[in-house]
Amino acid sequence: MQLxxxxxxxxxTLGSVYALVALGYTMVYGVLRLINFAHGELFMLGAYLTLxxxxxxxxxxxxxxxxxxxxxxxxxxQGAVLFLVIVAIGVAVAVAAVGLALERIAYRPLRxxxxxxxxxxxxxxxxxxxxxxxxxxxxxxxxxxEGLLPAWSAPxxxxxxxxxxxxxxxxxxxxxxxxxxxxxxxxxGMAIRATALDHExxxxxxxxxxxxxQWVFVLGPALGAVAGLLIGLYYRQINFxxxxxxxxxxxxxAILGGIGNIPGAMVGGLLLGLLxxxxxxxxxxxxxxxxxxxxxILILIVRPTGLLGExxxxxx
Amino acid sequence: MRHAWxxxxxxxxxxxxxxxxxxxxxxxxxxxxxxxxALLALSLNLIVGEAGLFNLGHAAFYAVxxxxxxxxxxxxxxxxxxxxxxxxxxAAAAGAILTRPILHLRGDYLAxxxxxxxxxxxxxxxxxxxxxxGGPNGIFGxxxxxxxxxxxxxxxxxxxxxxxxxxxxxxxxLRLQRSRIGRAWNYIREDEVAAQAMGIDPVxxxxxxxxxxxxxxxxxxxxxxxxxxxxxxxxxxxxxxxxIFSMVVxxxxxxxxxxxxxxxxxxxxxxxxREFAQARMLVFGxxxxxxxxxxxxxxxxxxxxxxxxxxxxxxGPAPEATSSTAQANSPIxxxxxxxxxxxxxAHG
Numbered sequence: 001m002q003l004x005x006x007x008x009x010x011x012x013t014l015g016s017v018y019a020l021v022a023l024g025y026t027m028v029y030g031v032l033r034l035i036n037f038a039h040g041e042l043f044m045l046g047a048y049l050t051l052x053x054x055x056x057x058x059x060x061x062x063x064x065x066x067x068x069x070x071x072x073x074x075x076x077x078q079g080a081v082l083f084l085v086i087v088a089i090g091v092a093v094a095v096a097a098v099g100l101a102l103e104r105i106a107y108r109p110l111r112x113x114x115x116x117x118x119x120x121x122x123x124x125x126x127x128x129x130x131x132x133x134x135x136x137x138x139x140x141x142x143x144x145x146e147g148l149l150p151a152w153s154a155p156x157x158x159x160x161x162x163x164x165x166x167x168x169x170x171x172x173x174x175x176x177x178x179x180x181x182x183x184x185x186x187x188x189g190m191a192i193r194a195t196a197l198d199h200e201x202x203x204x205x206x207x208x209x210x211x212x213x214q215w216v217f218v219l220g221p222a223l224g225a226v227a228g229l230l231i232g233l234y235y236r237q238i239n240f241x242x243x244x245x246x247x248x249x250x251x252x253x254a255i256l257g258g259i260g261n262i263p264g265a266m267v268g269g270l271l272l273g274l275l276x277x278x279x280x281x282x283x284x285x286x287x288x289x290x291x292x293x294x295x296x297i298l299i300l301i302v303r304p305t306g307l308l309g310e311x312x313x314x315x316x
Numbered sequence: 317m318r319h320a321w322x323x324x325x326x327x328x329x330x331x332x333x334x335x336x337x338x339x340x341x342x343x344x345x346x347x348x349x350x351x352x353x354a355l356l357a358l359s360l361n362l363i364v365g366e367a368g369l370f371n372l373g374h375a376a377f378y379a380v381x382x383x384x385x386x387x388x389x390x391x392x393x394x395x396x397x398x399x400x401x402x403x404x405x406x407a408a409a410a411g412a413i414l415t416r417p418i419l420h421l422r423g424d425y426l427a428x429x430x431x432x433x434x435x436x437x438x439x440x441x442x443x444x445x446x447x448x449x450g451g452p453n454g455i456f457g458x459x460x461x462x463x464x465x466x467x468x469x470x471x472x473x474x475x476x477x478x479x480x481x482x483x484x485x486x487x488x489x490l491r492l493q494r495s496r497i498g499r500a501w502n503y504i505r506e507d508e509v510a511a512q513a514m515g516i517d518p519v520x521x522x523x524x525x526x527x528x529x530x531x532x533x534x535x536x537x538x539x540x541x542x543x544x545x546x547x548x549x550x551x552x553x554x555x556x557x558x559x560i561f562s563m564v565v566x567x568x569x570x571x572x573x574x575x576x577x578x579x580x581x582x583x584x585x586x587x588x589x590r591e592f593a594q595a596r597m598l599v600f601g602x603x604x605x606x607x608x609x610x611x612x613x614x615x616x617x618x619x620x621x622x623x624x625x626x627x628x629x630x631x632g633p634a635p636e637a638t639s640s641t642a643q644a645n646s647p648i649x650x651x652x653x654x655x656x657x658x659x660x661x662a663h664g
Contacts, residue, residue: 035424106605113612114625115423116364120565123558124604131598248431248554255428290439293432297418300429304421 006159007281008274013165013234015273016172020227021250022257022265023179024220030196030260031216033115037122038102040247041129042095042221046228047238048133049091054145057087080149084167091229092222098129099221100214108210126243134240144236168230175223176266183262188215196260249276249289252296258309267308328483335472344471346587348543350579351478352536357563357579358485358572359532364561365569365621366498367525368505370427373434374560376414377530379441379552380407381537386455386547387448396461396542400481400535407534408527415526419519434557441549454548461542474543481539485532489572492528501525502570506624559583566607568614570621577615581607 021043028036106125110118152163183189194202195212203209231246232238249272257268272292279291299307335344356378363371381403388394388402418429444451461468461477468474492498500521503511508518541547559582567578589596607615613625 029424033424035427106609109609110612112628114621114628116565116569117608117612120562121605121608123562124601124608126601127604128598128601131595131601135594135598244554248435252428252432255425259424286443287439290436290443293436297429297432300421300425301417304425306425 002158003281005157007277009156009159009161009165010281011274011277012270013168013273014276015253015270016169016176017227017230017234017269018246018250018253018272019176019266019269020172020223020230021246022253022269023176023262024224025251025254026257026259026262026265027192027216027220029254030262031192031213032107032111032118034107034118035122035251036107036220037119037247038106038125038129039220039224040243040245040250041126041133042099042102042243043224043228043231043246043250044238044240044243045098045129045133046091046095046225047232047242048137048142048228048240049094049225050087050229050232051137051142051144051238053087053090054148077150083148084171088171088226088229092225095225095228096218096222099217102221103214103217108213126247130240130243137240139240141237141239144232144238146236148233164233168234171226171230175226179219179223180262180266188212192216249292252292255306256296256299258306261306261308264306264308268306271307331479332476335475341471344475346584348471348474348478350583351475351482352540352543353560353563353583354482354576354579355478355485355536355539356533356560357567357575358482358489359529359536360560361529361564361569361572361575362489362492362501362532363525363529364564365571365575365618366493366505367501367522369522369525370423371430371526371529372427372554372561373430373432373437373557374529374533375552375554375556376430376434376437377407377411377533378537378540378556378560379437379549380410380530381534382541382547382552383441383449383455383537384534385538385541386458389458389541390455391448393459396459396538397463400538403534403538404531405534407537408531410534411526411530412523415530416523419522419526431554431557434552434554438549438552438554441552449549452549454546454551456546458541458545458547460545468542478539478543481535485535486572486576493572497521497524502620562604566604566614568617568621571614571616571618574614574616574618581615 021039024039024042025036028034028039102125106121107118110121149163149167153160154166155161183192191202191207191212192215194205194207195209199209202212231242250269253268253272254265255268256272257264257266259265275292275295276288279288283291303309334347338344356374359377360371360374363369363374384403384406385396385399388399389396394402414433415430418426421429441449441454442452449455468477500511500516503514503516504518504521511521512518540551563578563582564575565578566581567576568574586596586600589599592599613622617625
């Protein structure tokens with residue numbers, strides 16, 4: 001029972017991060033029918049920029065922004081909150097800029113070519129970003145400073161849930177709900193949905209399709225960057241190849257939920273996290289990715305467009 | 317036509333003299349691995365280029381071939397050359413068994429599942445499946461190929477073994493392109509519904525592409541095992557599949573000279589720049605983007621593919637490419653009837 005509860009929390013924590021990354025894949029796919037294989041690298045960039053930000057700001061303990069460590073809890077908490085808000089926004093903005101550049105350079109010229117060309121262009125961009133980070137930061141694992149958040153944990157059902165896990169879950173869920181409301185309730189959100197439905201029709205209705213696509217390349221990478229920050233805080237060790245591994249898992253999550261579908265990406269992410277945690281808790285850590293892919297294939301055999309994906313080919 | 321064959325024959329003879337002229341073992345080996353990659357690219361071309369099926373897990377079949385040769389050779393001492401056709405058969409069977417249940421999946425979903433297969437195979441090999449694969453260290457001590465009483469040892473001898481097989485594969489691919497099967501593949505690629513209406517069974521045709529493509533990748537794996545005498549699972553990772561996929565798309569899907577050129581660009585060119593080891597891959601990534609941006613149809617596209625790509629650019633995607641609905645091409649219809657199951661899906 002305790003193992004189950006522990007793996008449940010671990011799974012939800014990881015899964016919410018996967019969901020954040022999966023949103024980037026699914027939104028780009030929704031409007032462009034493009035698998036953005038470089039999205040994992042944007043996530044990785046988020047983690048590395050967090051590392052740089054903490055170094056530049058001289059952070060190393062939770063109190064750095066809020067005053068002396070012993071000066072009472074209040075300051076420590078203030079520091080943590082400030083850190084999360086300032087660094088997260090900075091990193092998200094920087095990565096969004098890279099996302100925009102990526103769209104402009106590697107994807108926009110290929111918008112009307114066959115569907116294979118943009119895939120290779122995306123893979124090339126991914127190789128480029130990976131090696132750029134490797135050249136700048138070096139090929140070895142980098143470690144984020146300790147104590148960026150206060151070491152606090154709460155007992156729930158016989159297990160300890162750390163502040164970090166609360167923060168990861170809280171921020172991810174808040175961002176997901178925020179994005180959902182944004183896409184459902186705002187004019188820009190409606191423009192995104194319209195563009196996803198039909199570029200030409202959207203253009204005829206006065207929607208600036210290029211602008212909408214740019215916004216998608218701002219929102220997705222920004223969410224991915226925050227996910228990179230959260231994973232960096234969670235594991236503290238980061239590497240320039242982490243974009244491949246996490247990107248692949250998040251992309252799996254997007255497919256699992258039905259790619260192009262925003263709630264699908266969220267459900268897929270959480271499910272994938274749970275699957276992985278239960279797989280490594282009850283079966284084997286070495287096989288956990290294989291188990292995940294196996295379940296994905298089974299689901300796709302039964303439901304060819306993912307769990308929440310709409311039925312394609314109904315008319316055919 | 318006769319002149320074309322003369323040119324091809326002349327090029328073949330010139331290439332056969334490569335190891336005699338270039339006496340550098342390193343560069344002969346670069347040419348050997350170019351041959352293995354050309355074989356892989358030609359085999360994936362049957363699946364991606366001819367039949368238009370997204371396969372991003374081709375390294376799995378490459379691995380099946382390599383491990384078939386390695387296991388049967390080290391355990392039962394079957395000569396590696398005998399294992400060449402055996403590896404073809406085992407990899408082809410793997411292709412049939414793995415892809416049969418998923419052939420109804422469309423475009424990107426198929427890509428995802430093939431990525432999944434690739435990873436499952438790699439993880440299974442790393443975890444020493446049935447105690448046969450040797451775990452992360454792989455298998456070593458694979459015999460070198462033996463022809464009669466002559467053992468192939470030097471890179472120059474491997475060169476001829478590998479390139480004879482590449483030449484045979486090119487010939488087979490050429491024959492296939494002009495056969496009923498080849499044309500059925502192209503119909504399926506261009507418009508699955510129309511092909512079906514003409515009496516083509518899409519599942520059978522797609523399965524055949526996967527069986528042949530996987531089998532040829534198995535031969536490449538077998539050659540790789542024979543050349544290296546050591547194999548390890550990490551060699552057959554997702555990146556390897558990406559490289560093979562890029563060779564086909566960069567070169568020109570469905571075009572044999574294009575695919576050969578793609579394999580050259582992705583394998584030999586980076587070798588030429590080895591001295592810039594650090595920044596090499598950075599430039600490589602940028603070059604992949606640039607090549608696609610400036611030549612989205614590939615370096616040397618086939619006439620058929622070029623025509624399809626041009627049509628795609630002018631008229632827009634074929635209905636199947638984006639979704640099921642036929643009104644995708646017409647803005648007026650698309651606006652009149654964007655029913656709940658039409659295109660797109662970013663809505664909640």
